[in-house]
Amino acid sequence: MQLVLTVLLVGMGWLTPSLSSRTVRFGVRVPDNRVEDPLVLKETARFRRALVIGGVIVALAGAALMLTVGVAATPAPVIVQIIIWYTLYFRANRAITAAKRDQDWFAGVHQAVTADTSLHSDPPKFPWPWLLLPVAIVVASAVIGAIRYPDLPDPLPMHFDADGVANRWVPKSVGSAFTVVYIQAGLTVLLSGLAVLISRGPADVDPARPAASVRAHREFVVRLGKGLVALTALADLGLFATDWSIWDGSRATDALLPLTLGPILVGVALLVLIVVQRNKDDGADEGTGLSHRDDDRNWVGGIIYRNADDPSWFVQRRFGVGWTVNFGNPAALITCGALTVGVVTVSLLLPFILR
Known part of the structure; x- marks a missing residue:
């Protein structure tokens, strides 16, 4: 478990430079002609190299800690890896900020703010039919739970040790038997609402290529909406495995973790792929002679x-x-x-x- 979380964090951290708009490098706004500056490329490579090395060290230390202390030590390596991630991120942020200031990257650059007003009158189409999938999984979970409820033991086993022996019991009730179903429902509402809000949000229009960036934004929010709904459905599906372990009194603890986390990890990977692809530069400079406004003073650490x-x-x-x-x-x-x-x-x- 600890190794999986460390690998996941290293992978997400490695993608950090790709998870931002084209003219933002490690939280620093750069002019259009500095996106591929040698310093930016150097800091990107340095960040990724140090992150992987740190991840390997944390994984080895975490494995040793797990063998000596046990499962209770799982959060420690994860916290250390997150600290490493953001420490390296801020180091790159400071280095690029210093170079931008010392070399006056925005000198002579025509800065502008560009907006797409059509997003209000003609917003991207949200994939509403896709919401039926996670809703159907939650409803099916509730129905199956209702069918199983009369036959559930009282008290109800809620946790099993590594040998499959129940070590925590709770009084049987609708609340205890359907706890995970409530989590599924809440997660569905939260992620679906987030997907809708994102589809209605403003676009970060690139003044150097306004038409291409507006088109890319519209395509991206539609794909992202579908990706978030797919993640919701996969998370609900993974949580159903936990539902079933409660209702069935299953002792197959070895299979429960991959059955629960597997679909969720697939959904996260799909979402990351969609986000990374949004910055694929298919549009050439449209000859506006403009660049994003330098607004770093409004951001703390990016x-x-x-x-x-x-x-x-x-x-x-x-x-x-x-x-x-x-x-x-x-x-x-x-x-x-x-x-x-x-x-x-x-x-x-x-x-x-x-x-």
């Missing part, structure tokens, strides 16, 4: 956006896909903070509410 003059609550992330909250907007910050506290509170109280 990750946190803070602009009190921007009324937007959310802006597109510079790393990965999706949006991040505008920390310079008090209303957005208070609202998102309150929602986060509410979600965490409900998550903690749900097991007691449903008992």
Whole structure:
């Protein structure tokens, strides 16, 4: 398990340079003519090389730790790998920022902000029929659980040790028997809502190739919507394996982990592939003579956006896909903070509410 998580984190980290718009390198806005600058390429190679070396060391140390301490040590190597990932990311961010400042990369560059107003009048078509798949899996899980419920033992075994012997029991109830089904339903609503929001979000239009970037954005959000829905369906399918282990009292603990994580990993891999492909440059420079505006002053480390003059609550992330909250907007910050506290509170109280 620890090795799988480490490999997954190293793989995701290795893709970090690809998970951003074309003119953003490690969270730093660069002019169009500096996208393939030798320093940028050097820092990219340096980041990936150090990440892989660190991943190998963490994997070996983690394996030794697991043999001596046991499963309880699993989070430690994962946390260390995440720290390595972001340390290397910020090192590259600082190096590119320094070169950009010292060499004045934006000197003489015509900067501009380009918008696609047609996204409001003619937004990309969201693949609504695709939502039927994850909904069908959740409904099927609930129906199968309802059929099995009368025959379930009381108390209900909820956890098994490595030998397949139950070591945690809970009183039989709708809440305990359908806990994972509730998780499936919540996950379906969350990821489906995220997919819809992304399809309605603004485009980061490249002033150097506006027509090509608008077209690429429309194609990307449609593919991403389908990818998120597919991930939702695969996650629901993987969680159904956990449902069944509870209802069947299964002792096949060796098969449970791959049956649960396998579909989820396939969905994540599919999503990563879609995100990486969005930056495939199929459009030539359209001769506008323009480049993105240098707005690094609004970003902290290329990750946190803070602009009190921007009324937007959310802006597109510079790393990965999706949006991040505008920390310079008090209303957005208070609202998102309150929602986060509410979600965490409900998550903690749900097991007691449903008992």
